[in-house]
Amino acid sequence: MAQAEKKGGLLWKSSASKKPLKEKVVLMYDEIFMTEDPSKCSPRFWEELFLMKVNLEYLESKLESLDGEELMKIKDNINCLFQHCIQALGEEHPIRVVNALQTLCALIRGVHQKNKSTSGFDIINMLMGFDKAELCMKNLMESLDSLLCAEGSESLKSLCLKLLLCLVTVTDNISQNTILEYVMINSIFEAILQILSNPPSRREHGYDAVVLLALLVNYRKYESVNPYIVKLSIVDDEATLNVSNQQYKDKEEEHQSGFFSALTNMVGSMFIADADEKISVQTNEAILLALYEAVHLNRNFITVLAQSHPEMGLVTVPISPIPTTPVTPLGTTPPSSDVISSAELPLDADVQTSNLLITFLKYSSIVMQDTKDEHRLHSGKLCLIILTCIAEDQYANAFLHDDNVNFRVNLHRMPMRHRKKAADKNLPCRPLVCAVLDLMVEFIVTHMMKEFPMDLYVRCIQIVHKLLCYQKKCRVRLHYTWRELWSALINLLKFLMSNETVLLAKHNIFTVALLVVNLFNMFITYGDTFLPTPSSYDELYYEIIRMHQNFDNLYSMVLRLSTNAGQWKEPASKVTHALVNIRAIINHFNPKIESYAAVNHISQLSEEQVRSISINVRRNLAFNTLSQEVLLKEFSTIS
Structure with a gap:
């Protein structure tokens, strides 16, 4: 019997057959791309479709092959497919739900991609129809909310987040994505927070959830009232804000640790050191953006920055799991658990204390070395913006300048011929503001080049100015060089x-x-x-x-x-x-x-x-x- 080879949804026989055989799902896709309703001849068409394994490649390429006029002719069938996908999300059979989620991703990507080259139609009208858009999106968001909050499969939750990230990121400018108006009306903030509040879910989906929230917060943030901004600004996570070390010991409190804890773990995981002791890091603008939004929008998060804990690696207490995802949206790299669990090493034999701000300062000192690289330039800018937010906050300044709370902060210093490398063991314990000033001085000294990073220099000097204003106002006499x-x-x-x-x-x-x-x-x-x-x-x-x-x-x-x-x-x-x-x-x-x-x-x-x-x-x-x-x-x- 002749063997069949599969290629792009077509089954080719190894014999000299003239016509290739098509997968059944591909034949069903072809019916959808006809002008007539496919369910007329086959009443069980939609039920059978979602039992078939999705062929994403064929579906997206088929959408791409049509011009704007041809796509408009099959608008009713596209609308029907979109609506039946939403209906399938409520099915008990997980295969139907998985296939519906994947089909929605392909539809959204395909139609948006077509709109980039042909702007003669409206995305919402093409996917759902104007008259049914509000109800469709309400049902879609309710279904996604239920799936994210349910005790069901983690893979389903992952697909839900991937669909939401797909929905949010299909346009280059998030504020031009009109479909997000419905995501604002039908908020999933509580579902995202629930994922981040549960350690197993946070481990599986924390990265995608934090990135999704950071993106939603940025939708038309200056033009209208964004409900995600409002809700994020009033999050008051008691367990996370508790300055005791119970969060490392008490599983019940860890269960409630939420967004702040997830973000703390991810920011704390940014370091990767190679065998030659050269320090390098993965630039991760998505997590930096989330950190900026947390610091900027929620004053409670400042207390998380200041929260002291023993340096990891010196204590035998459980460390909150690090979220990882198999797919990296926006071209960023999620933190890796095998890299992160190796946190700060002690500077001497004594147990040292650390906090999120120290980790962030160390990360910044590495990222801000090489501003010639575009990714690091953007990351460096985000780091300085975050530091500006911190320097503007009264509570953060009080903590930074507290002479009774001292730390050793080993910032990375760029190798330069005219200066010796400082020995780590000789680092003094000082208020954290000294480390911030050291970081600013280091940047000023090491970036005088013809490709002058003007914007970064302005932000750097403004941070110093804000710190001096606080010192003048509160008469803080800082013992600094x-x-x-x-x-x-x-x-x-x-x-x-x-x-x-x-x-x-x-x-x-x-x-x-x-x-x-x-x-x-x-x-x-x-x-x-x-x-x-x-x-x-x-x-x-x-x-x-x-x-x-x-x-x-x-x-x-x-x-x-x-x-x-x-x-x-x-x-x-x-x-x-x-x-x-x-x-x-x-x-x-x-x-x-x-x-x-x-x-x-x-x-x-x-x-x-x-x-x-x-x-x-x-x-x-x-x-x-x-x-x-x-x-x-x-x-x-x-x-």
Whole structure:
């Protein structure tokens, strides 16, 4: 007997048969793509269809082969197929439900793909018909909600989430996906939260559920009231917010841990280290987006960021399972459980404590190294936006600056020839804000290149500004090596001036220059409220005097451009005005230093000599006090 080979829904006999045989399901698809109702000749057509294994490839290719006019001719049959798929979701037979879910995915993808090349029809009308769309989507969302909340098959839940992700992501711009209006009306927020609240479900579907929620939150978020935003903003997960370590021990509390716990586990799993001790990570914009939405929309999540726990690997307590999925929507890679269960290693023999914020800072320090890669550039931007949200939050700032809660944070530092690698064991325990400032300094120092990441620099300096505003407001005297920040900022100004021609062709570099100069004005004008000791002021003045040539060159550049009638006149003049105090310091001290050197026949003064001069003459220095509106102005908050 001749053997048959299967290809694209066709059965080819190995003998010299002229016509290939078609699978029955393919023949049934062909009937649907005729203009007549297929159930006229076969009353049991729809019942039999959903007992057949779906041929996704054939169904999608068939839709793709039709032009817009041909598709409109079979609109009634497409509507009928869509409606019968929804009806099949209520069947008890799981095979029918699985086949209906897969068919819906193929239909939605196929029709949307056709609409990209032919915009002569409406997606909703083609799939459901305008007159039945509201009822169809209501029934669909209710069925999906029931399947997600049921105790049934995990594979069915996975298919439901895949269908929802397919529905959400078929358009490039989520806000242009009109079908999502029905997903807003018929909310599945509680079903998603239930999946994330149950450890076994979270392990199987957590990644897809978190990504789906993050996407739904972004649907027309600025144009209308998004119910998913409202519901996410009021989630108050008691077990997750409980700062005790019972969540690691008490299964009942773990059962209630929900969205925050799922997201905490996923963010905590971003590290992958190779054998050569080079640290690399998978960029995962989807999880970062979910983290941003949680931090931005729900103040309760800030407490989760701050929640301390023993470093994993040192304790024998159960770790919440990590969600994995076989398919990766949006081209991202879900966290891998074998990678993640290896969390932070101790820095010494003592048990260290960690939290989600430390994990996030370490992740950011790695991702933000290479902004030449587009994925890492986007991830780095998301990291800085999340840090901006944190720096704007009063509770987060209080935790960051708490001198009684100290951590060792081993940030990744890019190898550079002019500096030695810091030994991990020598890391001091400090308030977490020091790690945030270290991260900002590291970024400033390591990204001065002709492909200048302007937007990231602006966000980075704004984060420092927000932290200083909090310190000034609450009179927090942070013991930090401020000189590293000052040196990094001055070198940034030097870089901008050295590459003026190249950078001005692409960017308004005066935005960054003004931010940097105003940071120095913050230290000069209000440093007495937050600098740790009087000697810190001496260090500030010394750094300004030592690097005065850079400020002089900056003043010459902005003065030149502000006196010319060009496009940079206004932004350059703002920098000119902001330099008043720095120039006052330089003009006041330099003559004194030169006079001291001449009298004592010294060609080059030591730092101690300059600082002694500073102490003696600083009291006579008068500043042009810039308005608080300029220096303490809160930059536009993240939206």
